[in-house]
Amino acid sequence: MMGCTNYNTMCVAGSKVPQCSSLPGLQDIPTSETVNKQVRSICEEMSMDGCERCMPSWAAGRTWADCNLLDTYGLLCYAMPEMPQCSDWHAMCKADPSLLFCHGAGGDSGGSGGSTAGPVMKMYFFEELPFYLLFKQWTPRTNTDLAGAWVAIFALGLLYELLQMLYGRFEARFWARRAAMHSSGGCGLGPVPHDVEGGHGYGSGRPLGEGVDRIAYLLMLAAMSYHVAIFFAVIAGVGVGSTLFGRWRFSSGTAEGYSHCGCGSS
Numbered sequence: 001m002m003g004c005t006n007y008n009t010m011c012v013a014g015s016k017v018p019q020c021s022s023l024p025g026l027q028d029i030p031t032s033e034t035v036n037k038q039v040r041s042i043c044e045e046m047s048m049d050g051c052e053r054c055m056p057s058w059a060a061g062r063t064w065a066d067c068n069l070l071d072t073y074g075l076l077c078y079a080m081p082e083m084p085q086c087s088d089w090h091a092m093c094k095a096d097p098s099l100l101f102c103h104g105a106g107g108d109s110g111g112s113g114g115s116t117a118g119p120v121m122k123m124y125f126f127e128e129l130p131f132y133l134l135f136k137q138w139t140p141r142t143n144t145d146l147a148g149a150w151v152a153i154f155a156l157g158l159l160y161e162l163l164q165m166l167y168g169r170f171e172a173r174f175w176a177r178r179a180a181m182h183s184s185g186g187c188g189l190g191p192v193p194h195d196v197e198g199g200h201g202y203g204s205g206r207p208l209g210e211g212v213d214r215i216a217y218l219l220m221l222a223a224m225s226y227h228v229a230i231f232f233a234v235i236a237g238v239g240v241g242s243t244l245f246g247r248w249r250f251s252s253g254t255a256e257g258y259s260h261c262g263c264g265s266s
Contacts, residue, residue, distance in 0.1 A: 028095040030088035035069045038085040042076050050075040074101030080121050127228050134221055150233045153222050157237015158244070160215045165245040167208045 011020035011027075020026075030038075040058055043051035050072045054065035065072075077086035093102035121132070130141040133149055140146045223234045 023096055023099070026096070026099075028092045029070065030073075030092065032064075032069060034088055035073045036064055038088065039065065039069055039073050039076065042083060042085050048076055048079060050079075070101055074099075074103075078103065082123070122226055125226050125228050125231065131225060131227050133225050133227070133230060134218065146229055150229055153219070153230055153233040154237040154240075156215060156219060156222070157234055157239075158241040160212065160219060161238060161241025161245045163208060163212045163215065164241075165248050167212050169248070170208060 007026070010017055015021075039051075039054055042048065043055055044058075053067040053072055054069065057065040057067065073089060077083065077089040080086075081090070089101070093099060096102075129143075129146060130139050132139055133153075138149070140149045219234050219238070223231050225231075
């Protein structure tokens with residue numbers, strides 16, 4: 001490439017220029033064509049931080065991205081080094097781990113200043129810091145951050161079990177009252193007052209149940225961060241919460257109370 005003329009002239013065999021030997025990874029930097037292809041392949045497979053620099057060019061039908069391709073390539077592969085498109089990045093960084101592109105931080109980001117990679121995303125259990133937790137802005141980086149995150153997820157597990165208990169009692173009262181109203185008709189499905197049937201008066205607690213489902217999803221996603229401490233925070237929160245609130249989940253008039261009219265379980 002024309003842009004490499006000075007380097008090729010300066011770093012010939014036996015060159016006295018110190019940088020030619022102290023930065024051996026420069027000889028293994030992939031070509032622009034290769035990097036353009038690999039970055040485009042990554043960004044068309046998934047949306048990652050850094051892709052927004054180059055995607056507008058490809059979206060406009062251009063072959064070459066108008067961005068700092070090597071800087072973006074380093075940013076993407078540092079975040080997810082297991083991607084198959086990162087084989088050339090691994091070869092470059094194996095030859096010279098000191099290159100900026102091997103640490104997710106290059107000197108230019110296509111007009112937006114310097115770049116810094118986020119935590120490496122791992123799809124297996126790990127203990128290192130930092131890592132993403134539920135939100136991009138929630139990134140524990142120190143042991144103190146991790147302790148705070150552990151307490152927060154533990155408390156979320158307690159809240160989940162508490163709301164589960166309240167929802168169970170809500171539903172139990174609903175079905176018990178409905179069964180009592182049906183009992184006088186020999187289990188016939190006579191008209192049931194609007195507030196018992198799930199209206200705005202008494203209700204069946206469905207909004208509460210939907211809230212429980214959403215917290216369950218948050219706990220699931222927290223566990224899927226794959227950080228060992230957070231995984232056990234989920235288990236501990238749900239376990240302790242179940243112990244504290246589980247026995248109160250159903251009151252004396254549960255859904256089994258439907259059998260009071262002779263049509264339920266014996």
